[in-house]
Amino acid sequence: MRVQARLESTLGRDVPVLELFGHPTVARLAAWLEGEGKAVTMPVVQPRRTRRRDLARP
Numbered sequence: 001m002r003v004q005a006r007l008e009s010t011l012g013r014d015v016p017v018l019e020l021f022g023h024p025t026v027a028r029l030a031a032w033l034e035g036e037g038k039a040v041t042m043p044v045v046q047p048r049r050t051r052r053r054d055l056a057r058p
Contacts, residue, residue: 007015011033023029 001017004015004017004020015033019032020029023032
């Protein structure tokens with residue numbers, strides 16, 4: 001919340017918390033901010049499925 005408030009104060013515009021998490025790197029957030037808040041599509045990453053291992057076995 002501090003980051004959001006600081007950005008809004010510095011930039012003089014609304015920066016939703018959702019956008020901070022939606023753009024996880026400074027570069028992506030900067031690109032979003034420079035694009036006047038236009039949506040930047042991020043790829044959906046699916047977790048890799050692994051085989052279940054029996055933890056009792058060495």
